[in-house]
Each structure stands twice: as structure tokens, then as C-alpha cells.
Amino acid sequence: MGTPDFAVPALRALHAAGHEIAAVYSQPPRPAGRGQNVRPQPVHAEAERLGLPVRTPLRLKRDEAAWEAFRVLDLDAAVVAAYGLILPRPMLDAPRRGCLNIHASLLPRWRGASPIQAAVLAGDPESGVTIMQMEEGLDTGPMLDRRAVPIQADTTASTLHDALAALGARMILDVLARAPEAVPQPDAGVTYAPRLDxxxxxxxxxxxxxxxxxxxxxxxxxxxxxxxxxxxxxxxxxxxxxxxxxxxxxxxxxxxxxxxxxxxxxxxxxxxxxxxxxxxxxxxxxxxxxxxxxxxxxxxxxxx
The missing domain is CATH 3.10.25.10 (Formyl transferase, C-terminal domain)
Known part of the structure; x- marks a missing residue:
């Protein structure tokens, strides 16, 4: 379950590793580029290239038919990376191992919509990826893995994005293979990264x-x-x-x-x-x- 370029390496890694991908969820196609032609989102386009079934619901809140369609997939796990839609409780509870989020920060620092940009903007010495067991709160779930990447003097949001996307793809394969014990996020050090305009x-x-x-x-x-x-x-x-x-x-x-x-x-x-x-x-x-x-x-x- 993902939408932008950040989620594409994880999808490729899961497919290449031989995991059975029952469905790919992405946000619907939208106008893009100078001509504003309607185009599938990056994850949608990659899933089609790989021959995987794609679902593009506009919303999930209070959509019981969508919840049931997700439940009957009979999933072991759902991998979520920058999907952009909030998953309601029935969907979070449906997979046997739950929904695992690839989050582009060292939680609990930079919960929210723009953690990569927030880390560079704040002058943080490092960023990273946290694999998190999702719950209903905003990026509040317990952590399954957490790895850091240094932020250099010339690091941009673009270069950090690419490094974290690649790291997250490697980490989710490891988490699925090892099934590590979830560790609660610490109460101290919580910060939020709002959506940019x-x-x-x-x-x-x-x-x-x-x-x-x-x-x-x-x-x-x-x-x-x-x-x-x-x-x-x-x-x-x-x-x-x-x-x-x-x-x-x-x-x-x-x-x-x-x-x-x-x-x-x-x-x-x-x-x-x-x-x-x-x-x-x-x-x-x-x-x-x-x-x-x-x-x-x-x-x-x-x-x-």
C-alpha cells in the first residue's frame, strides 16, 4: 500500500524476494505534468509493470465494502509506505501480522507528512527509517526496526529520500523474515512534520x-x-x-x-x-x- 516514488523500491523488493502480493493499493490517478494529463501514481504504474492487481480507492473511511474486500484477501501482512490514506481499525486488524509501515524518520522524531524535509530543515545530524506496527494514532505504533542515515552538509531532501527509500526496502524484507518483537516508542522526543505547501x-x-x-x-x-x-x-x-x-x-x-x-x-x-x-x-x-x-x-x- 503506497503511492509516491518513495514506496516503489519496497514494492520491487517484495516482488523480487518472491512474496505473494495479493493486491497493490495506491491513490487514484491524477493530473500531472505541464499538460495535466491524468497519470497513474508511481506505485500504481510499477505494479502494472510487474503484472500485479491494483486497487485505487478514493477513500477508506466508513467504506465497509472496502474493508470487507481487504479482509477477504486473507493477508499475512500489509506493507504500507507513504500511502496517503488513513487505514481504519477493521483494515489495521485484518492481516495476521498487522499493517507494517515504512516510515522515513527515526521515530518518535518527525511523525507526520513530511519527515524527510523536516529533518533537513531542522539541521538534524541524521535521519533514518523506522518499520512500525501501525495503530490508529498518527505514527504512534510500536517499532519493529529502526536504522539511521547521516545527513551531510550537501544532503538535500531529494538525496535523502532516495537513500531512505532504498533502506526501507531492505529493512521490510528483514522484518518480514525475522518477525522481531515490537518495542514501544519512547514518550520523549516526539516532534511533528506538517504537510508542506x-x-x-x-x-x-x-x-x-x-x-x-x-x-x-x-x-x-x-x-x-x-x-x-x-x-x-x-x-x-x-x-x-x-x-x-x-x-x-x-x-x-x-x-x-x-x-x-x-x-x-x-x-x-x-x-x-x-x-x-x-x-x-x-x-x-x-x-x-x-x-x-x-x-x-x-x-x-x-x-x-
């Missing part, structure tokens, strides 16, 4: 450069970090914080230097060297190439 990518230049770098990496690839240039959104794809003598005391968002080495922008603390950026409808460019076509001399103010 596009405005979460907007840069506030009054923040420290380190925090802005974390936001850029956390919002890559979606919703994307951006500032405003003469009222036009300017997407920041890659940057690095720097300590610059004399950077303090001026206006946050002011261009300090521009040229071959990128675009240096004053922050609330330190400065951010922008290395890669993009205007709407244009290609992604390194800063030097961008500046040849759109000079931003020192004193230019971003964010307005």
Missing part, C-alpha cells in the same frame, strides 16, 4: 545563512526554495553559507558580490553564496551563466 519554500533573508541553506536543501525538489527579484519568483537550487567580514549591519537580502564565484547575498547572520538558480519558464543555470544574461550588481535587493 509552496510558501514553505520562500526564503526570509533575515534568517541566518545556515538556516537558509537548510531550507534550500529541505525544499529540493518540492516545493522549491525561492526569493523574489523585482516581484518575480527566483528559484534557488543550490547555495552554500559563508562567513563574510563586514556582512553584518546592512540590509538582509542585499547582493554583496556577483560574478564567476556566484552570487553572494547578505543574510541576518553571515551570507549565502548562490550557486544555481532558475527564473520561471527558464532553464536551471549556474550563477555565473545566469549573471551574464541578468546582471545583479552589488546593492541589488532580493526578496521584494
Amino acid at each position: 509552496r510558501n514553505d519554500g520562500r526564503l526570509d533573508w533575515s534568517e541566518p545563512a545556515i538556516a537558509l541553506d537548510q531550507r534550500i536543501r529541505a525544499m529540493t525538489p518540492w516545493p522549491g526554495a525561492f526569493t523574489l527579484l523585482d516581484g518575480t519568483p527566483l528559484k534557488i537550487m543550490r547555495a552554500a553559507p559563508e562567513r563574510v567580514p563586514g556582512a553584518a549591519g546592512g540590509r538582509a537580502g542585499e547582493v554583496l558580490a556577483s560574478g564567476r564565484d556566484g552570487l553572494l547575498v547578505r543574510c541576518g547572520e553571515g551570507a549565502l553564496r548562490i550557486e544555481q538558480l532558475q527564473l520561471p519558464g527558464r532553464a536551471v543555470l549556474d550563477a555565473a551563466s545566469f549573471l551574464r544574461g541578468r546582471p545583479l550588481p552589488p546593492g541589488t535587493l532580493l526578496g521584494c
Whole structure:
């Protein structure tokens, strides 16, 4: 049971390992891409490629027919990874070994919808995957396995997503084989990662450069970090914080230097060297190439 790219490696691993997959559940096809053509979700598309039956209910709450259709599958276990629909109690109780969730965080830190982005945004030194026995609470179930992955200075939500998706696929095979004893989550250290929207990518230049770098990496690839240039959104794809003598005391968002080495922008603390950026409808460019076509001399103010 899964929907986005994050769940595809687990589906492939279960299939390759020879598990009998009675059904694949995914959210319904939706419009996507520039043409907004209706497309199956990544897990749906992969299941069809593997020749597996797919079910795409729009909702499960109070749908007793859907509960019964799930129950009669006579499952040993249900593997859930970023499915996106809440499973009601009758479905949680139906498989003999319950519903096992591949969650992209080191629970109980970052329960909720966007744990990968939240870990990068907060500057956490590590993230990881927890295999959890699902219950009705939001990511509150007991843990069956938990493994960490370091977050490096250049880690983005995209690279962390791929690492955790691969790790989760390996872990679920191990959990199904070993059937480890479930361990309750600790009461301390609970944090929540809310669902993101596009405005979460907007840069506030009054923040420290380190925090802005974390936001850029956390919002890559979606919703994307951006500032405003003469009222036009300017997407920041890659940057690095720097300590610059004399950077303090001026206006946050002011261009300090521009040229071959990128675009240096004053922050609330330190400065951010922008290395890669993009205007709407244009290609992604390194800063030097961008500046040849759109000079931003020192004193230019971003964010307005």
C-alpha cells in the first residue's frame, strides 16, 4: 500500500524476494505534468509493470465494502509506505501480522507528512527509517526496526529520500523474515512534520545563512526554495553559507558580490553564496551563466 516514488523500491523488493502480493493499493490517478494529463501514481504504474492487481480507492473511511474486500484477501501482512490514506481499525486488524509501515524518520522524531524535509530543515545530524506496527494514532505504533542515515552538509531532501527509500526496502524484507518483537516508542522526543505547501519554500533573508541553506536543501525538489527579484519568483537550487567580514549591519537580502564565484547575498547572520538558480519558464543555470544574461550588481535587493 503506497503511492509516491518513495514506496516503489519496497514494492520491487517484495516482488523480487518472491512474496505473494495479493493486491497493490495506491491513490487514484491524477493530473500531472505541464499538460495535466491524468497519470497513474508511481506505485500504481510499477505494479502494472510487474503484472500485479491494483486497487485505487478514493477513500477508506466508513467504506465497509472496502474493508470487507481487504479482509477477504486473507493477508499475512500489509506493507504500507507513504500511502496517503488513513487505514481504519477493521483494515489495521485484518492481516495476521498487522499493517507494517515504512516510515522515513527515526521515530518518535518527525511523525507526520513530511519527515524527510523536516529533518533537513531542522539541521538534524541524521535521519533514518523506522518499520512500525501501525495503530490508529498518527505514527504512534510500536517499532519493529529502526536504522539511521547521516545527513551531510550537501544532503538535500531529494538525496535523502532516495537513500531512505532504498533502506526501507531492505529493512521490510528483514522484518518480514525475522518477525522481531515490537518495542514501544519512547514518550520523549516526539516532534511533528506538517504537510508542506509552496510558501514553505520562500526564503526570509533575515534568517541566518545556515538556516537558509537548510531550507534550500529541505525544499529540493518540492516545493522549491525561492526569493523574489523585482516581484518575480527566483528559484534557488543550490547555495552554500559563508562567513563574510563586514556582512553584518546592512540590509538582509542585499547582493554583496556577483560574478564567476556566484552570487553572494547578505543574510541576518553571515551570507549565502548562490550557486544555481532558475527564473520561471527558464532553464536551471549556474550563477555565473545566469549573471551574464541578468546582471545583479552589488546593492541589488532580493526578496521584494
